[in-house]
Amino acid sequence: MEHEQQAGIVEPRSVEHNGPEPVTELLGAIGYAELVAGLRMAADALTAPALDVRIWMGRSAGAELEHFERIAGRLRDMGRDPEAAMAPFTGPVDAFHERTRPRDWLEALVKVYVGDGIARDFYREIAQHVDQPARDLIESVLQVDAQEEFAVRAVTDAIELDPTVAGRLALWARRLVGEAIAQTQYVALERDALMGLLVGGEASEVDLADLGRMFTRLMELHGERMARLGLTP
């Protein structure tokens, strides 16, 4: 791996207008999030009770690692070192996963379905504010997984078999969302350039109401997904 000397790229806190470009930061954040999501899901797949679940989770993990691969490729095309671009985000992303370890494969399935869904909606919001090549890339990783039906069926089947499962999984999904929001806010507050992207302007002009409206939209879409799983948001 190359340790390119790119002043500012791995700096934990950048001075406004003098730090890394927002697009580099964004791709670094999404890239690392996709890498770890893929690795975690793969590790969880090894605990799956049956071959069909293992295959489904393996395919989902493969899709996320492929997204990571494409994002790293785009960073290289931009003349950026993917490792340096991702480094600032290892803390929050790792913390999210440390705090949301599934206790069984059903919780792992919900984590994939709910987590992937929120991530996709979030990327879609952000894609409105970046340049065309980055937008094309982000939109290309948004394609809905044809295998998604699998998670819905597995969760609804499990609830039918044992209705008490619904309460546990609803609680679990709420924790996932809470941790995701906490870590995202932490990243946004620490990284001025990214914060600017989130609200579609300069960090100095951050409109917290805009940010609030975006979270509201994300939560509405999340609620619809929970309903499809047969869970109370």
Place this chain on the structure above:
Amino acid sequence: MEHEQQAGIVEPRSVEHNGPEPVTELLGAIGYAELVAGLRMAADALTAPALDVRIWMGRSAGAELEHFERIAGRLRDMGRDPEAAMAPFTGPVDAFHERTRPRDWLEALVKVYVGDGIARDFYREIAQHVDQPARDLIESVLQVDAQEEFAVRAVTDAIELDPTVAGRLALWARRLVGEAIAQTQYVALERDALMGLLVGGEASEVDLADLGRMFTRLMELHGERMARLGLTP
């Protein structure tokens, strides 16, 4: 996923000339091996001490899951259910990984490098005996990973830092090879169709000397890889 009713495909032991086609068996075996290799490597990547190692292992895991995806796609094109084709091989493949759990990321790196290498050489031998579409597919998953240099450098660096590491890793590699051979022989003996492929003829005409010569070739290539790592085969 569909549970297609395909008599014979998941039968643990087939009667000669009346079992599944050799190509279906072969793709099932390779497909499951690639799936689990990718999942295990991803799980090991989470224990990596540094971001560069995690990225390298994540990329390798992604490549293996992509191979799995393509093999499953080919099985579907052939009108076979990938899950049914892979089911007979979960036992031996899982047993191999249960018996070769890396104790640290350095052992995990050696497992990837040595294991991937042997698997590639093995597929190359087998590809000589299957039909054109299957051969094309197998050869396309043989492309050498451009990232391979990473493993060589990481292992040689670690040995330079602490020469006693060389003995431990050489012993580890020998165990990997021993377990791989044991499980492969187990599969070949249980699955007549595959055994026929291995020696390029019908199972009834199995020439054990041919099989021996193939293992000899595989071990020679393995020895060259070990030398590149700075290890005694």
